[in-house]
Amino acid sequence: MIEIDMTPRTARESLGRLAVDDDDTTVVVRYARAIWSALVEPGDGVAGRFIGALGAVEALRVVVAAAAGSGPPAMDSDDLKRGCERWIPRLKKGGVSDALAVAGRTRVRLVIPEDADWPRSLADLGDHEPVALWARGDTDALRRSPVGVAIVGARASTAYGDRVAGELATELGSSGITVVSGAAYGIDGSAHRAALAVDALTVAFLAGGVEEAYPRGHTRLIDTIAERGLLLSEAPCGSRPTKWRFLH
Numbered sequence: 001m002i003e004i005d006m007t008p009r010t011a012r013e014s015l016g017r018l019a020v021d022d023d024d025t026t027v028v029v030r031y032a033r034a035i036w037s038a039l040v041e042p043g044d045g046v047a048g049r050f051i052g053a054l055g056a057v058e059a060l061r062v063v064v065a066a067a068a069g070s071g072p073p074a075m076d077s078d079d080l081k082r083g084c085e086r087w088i089p090r091l092k093k094g095g096v097s098d099a100l101a102v103a104g105r106t107r108v109r110l111v112i113p114e115d116a117d118w119p120r121s122l123a124d125l126g127d128h129e130p131v132a133l134w135a136r137g138d139t140d141a142l143r144r145s146p147v148g149v150a151i152v153g154a155r156a157s158t159a160y161g162d163r164v165a166g167e168l169a170t171e172l173g174s175s176g177i178t179v180v181s182g183a184a185y186g187i188d189g190s191a192h193r194a195a196l197a198v199d200a201l202t203v204a205f206l207a208g209g210v211e212e213a214y215p216r217g218h219t220r221l222i223d224t225i226a227e228r229g230l231l232l233s234e235a236p237c238g239s240r241p242t243k244w245r246f247l248h
Helices: 008-019 025-038 047-054 055-066 080-091 098-104 120-128 158-173 187-199 216-228 242-246
Strands: 107-111 133-137 146-148 176-179 202-205 229-233
Touching: 008 025, 008 098, 008 107, 025 047, 025 055, 025 080, 025 098, 025 107, 047 055, 047 120, 055 080, 055 187, 080 202, 098 133, 133 216, 158 176, 187 202, 187 216, 202 216, 216 229, 229 242
Parallel strands: 146 176, 176 202, 202 229
Antiparallel strands: 107 133, 133 229
């Protein structure tokens, strides 16, 4: 039988330094969202609607009850039933404790919509808004620079494409606009490097855990972004990149 202790004490012990400034209500919500981030893939609109309707804590309790075979009437929803079929196997495997342990060792933060530095523009995604973001670097930058432009493109980019991406990132960064990309080879790397060259804020959204550089060939670049900008991911620490996550 699956049991998850959602008391403030257990949540605080599980989160460790990730919840050092939380009151009792927030620490439980942060813990619930950490668990949710291990249950869902980026862009899971069913989870988004469910959490939006009940809140992260109560929605998680419903899933735990369903895993135990005692789902409430809300399970009459076909979408929710299919969602539980995706989430419950991951719930049974656990895994969030490992992610939290890695985050504690690598100075990764867990940012949630209830935090002041949550990027409010993510609300534009509606039900597909991330349940949480794992962050390495300067999370205060999310409040200081609310305007950002994403520059993304081919990994096997041409010299011309790299030059244009670099020029765009240089001009935008010099104007105080955050340059966002995915830290991949090709256009992404050119955009990040150009932003760093003019001391602009650059943010990299990764398809795996932020504690580990991917691709390996961009380890130095990714570490520099973490030192001078910000790495973000919807996937918990320890997650491996997948094609699906890259697209989202």
